[in-house]
Amino acid sequence: MDWDKLRIFHAVADAGSLTHAGDSLHLSQSAVSRQIRGLEESLNTTLFHRHARGLILTEQGELLFDATRAMVKRLDTATARIRDSEEEVFGELRVTTTTGFGSLWLAPRLTKFYEKFPDLRIDLILEERVLDLPMREADVAIRLKEPSQADLIRKRLMSVRMRMYGSPDYLDRTGRLETIKDISKHRLICQNPSAPQVSAGASLVQEVLSHEVASLLTVNSYFGVLQAVINGLGIGVLPDYLVEDFPTLERVLPEIESQEVPVFLAFPEELRHSKRIAAFRDFVQEEIITHRRRLREQRPDEAGDQH
Numbered sequence: 001m002d003w004d005k006l007r008i009f010h011a012v013a014d015a016g017s018l019t020h021a022g023d024s025l026h027l028s029q030s031a032v033s034r035q036i037r038g039l040e041e042s043l044n045t046t047l048f049h050r051h052a053r054g055l056i057l058t059e060q061g062e063l064l065f066d067a068t069r070a071m072v073k074r075l076d077t078a079t080a081r082i083r084d085s086e087e088e089v090f091g092e093l094r095v096t097t098t099t100g101f102g103s104l105w106l107a108p109r110l111t112k113f114y115e116k117f118p119d120l121r122i123d124l125i126l127e128e129r130v131l132d133l134p135m136r137e138a139d140v141a142i143r144l145k146e147p148s149q150a151d152l153i154r155k156r157l158m159s160v161r162m163r164m165y166g167s168p169d170y171l172d173r174t175g176r177l178e179t180i181k182d183i184s185k186h187r188l189i190c191q192n193p194s195a196p197q198v199s200a201g202a203s204l205v206q207e208v209l210s211h212e213v214a215s216l217l218t219v220n221s222y223f224g225v226l227q228a229v230i231n232g233l234g235i236g237v238l239p240d241y242l243v244e245d246f247p248t249l250e251r252v253l254p255e256i257e258s259q260e261v262p263v264f265l266a267f268p269e270e271l272r273h274s275k276r277i278a279a280f281r282d283f284v285q286e287e288i289i290t291h292r293r294r295l296r297e298q299r300p301d302e303a304g305d306q307h
Contacts, residue, residue, distance in 0.1 A: 001042070002038075002039070002042070004035070005035050005036075005038060005039040005042075006039070006064075006068055006071075007025075007068075008021065008025060008027070008032055008035040008036065008039075009035075009036060009039055009047065009064065009065075009068065010065065010068040010069070010072060011024055011025055011032075012032060012036060012048070012055060013047075013048075013055075013057055013061065013064075013065040013068070016054040016055055016056075017054050017055060018032045018033055018036075018055070036048070043060070043064075045058075045060045046058050046060065046061075047060060047061035047064060048061055070135070073135055073136035074136075076136055077136055077268075077270055077271070089117045089119070089120055089275050089276055089279045090117075090119040090120055090276075091120065091121065091276060092120075092121045092122075092123060093120055093121070093122050093123070093139055093140065093276045093277070093280060094122075094123040094125060094137075094138040094139045094140075095122060095123070095124050095125065095138065095139065095140050095141070095142070095280065096124075096125040096126075096127070096131045096137070096138035096140075096141045096142075097124075097125075097126065097141060097142040097143065098126065098127075098128055098142075098143075098144060099126045099127065099128065099221040099222070099223060100221055100222030100223060100239065101142060101144065101239075101241075101263075102124060102126040102142075103126060103221075103223045104222060104223055104226065104239075104241075104242060104245070105241050105242075105245075106124070106142065106284075107124065108245065109287050110122065110124075112283070112287075113279075113280070113283050116279075116283070117279055120276060120279070125138055130143070130147075130149075132149070133147075133149060133152060133266060133267060133268050134149060134150070134151050134152070134268050134270075136268075139267060139268075139271060139274075139276070139277060140265065140266070140267040140271075140277055140280055140281070141265070141266050141267070142157070142263065142264070142265050142266075142284070143263070143264050143266065144160065144261050144262070144263055145261070145262065145264070146262060146264050147264060147266040149266075151268060151269045151270075152266045152267065152268060152269065153266065153267055153268075153269055153272060154264050154265070154266040155264065155265045155266070155281065155285075156262055156263070156264055157263045157264065157265050157284065157285065157288055158241075158263050158288050158291075158292070159260045159261060159262055159263065160239050160240060160241055160260075160261040160263055161200075161239070161240050161257045161258050161259075161260060161261065162200060162201040162204045162237055162238065162239055162240070162257065162258035162261070163237070163238065163239075163240050163251060163254075163256075163257045163258070164208070164235055164236070164237055164238075164251070164252040164253055164256060164257075165229055165235070165236050165238050165242075165249040165250060165251055165252060166229060166234070166235045166236070166249070166250055166252050167229060167230055167231075167232050167248065167249065167250070168248060168250050169232050170229075170232040170233075170234070170235075171250055171252075173232070174186060176252070177235070177252050177253050179253075180208070180211055180253060180256060181211060181212075183208060183211050183212070183213050183214070183235070184211065184212040184213065184214055185214055186213070186214055186215075186234055186235050187213075187214060187215035187216065187217060187233060187234030187235070188205075188208060188209070188213045188215070188216050188217070188234060188235055188236075188237070189217045189218075189219065189225050189228045189229055189233055189234045189235065189236040189237070190205045190208075190216075190217075190218060190219075190225060190236065190237040191205070191218065191219060191220065191221070191222065191225060191237070192218040192219070192220055200258040200259040200260070200261045201237065201239075201258055201261070203258060203259065204237060204256070204257070204258040205237055207256075208237070208256070215234065217233060217234060222238060222239060225237065225238055226238060226242065226246070229249070230246070230249075235252050239261075240257075241291070243295065244291055244294050244295055265281060265284060267281075
């Protein structure tokens with residue numbers, strides 16, 4: 001099968017338009033149309049339905065698009081491996097992690113990474129959905145649980161616990177909690193229990209909610225929970241890695257916390273020798289060592305269970 005025709009078919013299927021595909025391929029619309037007709041004739045099938053709003057794949061077209069999509073991802077992986085220099089780090093690195101960890105811990109530290117590797121382009125993908133690394137949805141992931149996908153190299157980075165925090169101003173105004181029963185005088189701020197999140201965090205929230213809470217504010221990310229806590233809306237359930245970057249947060253009821261949540265870095269086996277991956281992995285590990293050291297200096301009583 002003619003690869004040029006497949007390449008053009010993939011661009012058309014991805015764009016849903018002959019014109020847009022032609023623009024991306026630097027070909028005229030008529031040239032793209034001829035290639036698609038030639039491919040359909042060689043396969044003796046129709047790949048697209050022509051519609052007023054554009055092109056829609058037929059069932060046969062969907063099957064071929066699935067195949068070309070997998071081929072493109074494999075080619076992207078091969079290209080990345082070939083371009084990884086033994087001495088230089090450049091190109092694009094797609095990093096995926098949760099919205100909370102990515103926005104609150106990772107993103108603020110990337111300035112140092114760019115200072116060291118200015119030619120590397122990072123695509124930071126923040127979402128709770130677990131992306132498929134072997135299928136090249138991302139190059140490297142930081143996940144708050146051990147990855148279950150096969151063919152991944154994984155490295156445990158540290159452990160996180162969910163704890164309760166408040167702003168000093170809020171606690172001065174409303175009073176500090178002596179026991180969990182005092183939550184009846186406060187607003188609890190947490191991730192929505194039905195939202196995707198680590199099970200340990202959800203369990204802690206359910207435990208606190210089993211007591212009479214005066215008011216409840218749920219947010220779909222820890223970034224939102226943090227903003228509400230900082231602005232004095234109530235007591236928030238937050239990950240303990242925040243205490244270094246937000247030292248004014250005051251821990252509430254220190255005896256109450258979640259189970260330990262492991263944090264893993266993972267990437268596909270086929271990128272084992274990638275210089276981009278190695279540079280990012282080493283950077284994150286160095287930052288975690290620094291993070292632990294600062295925690296020990298700031299709050300020695302809370303740094304002991306950062307593994």
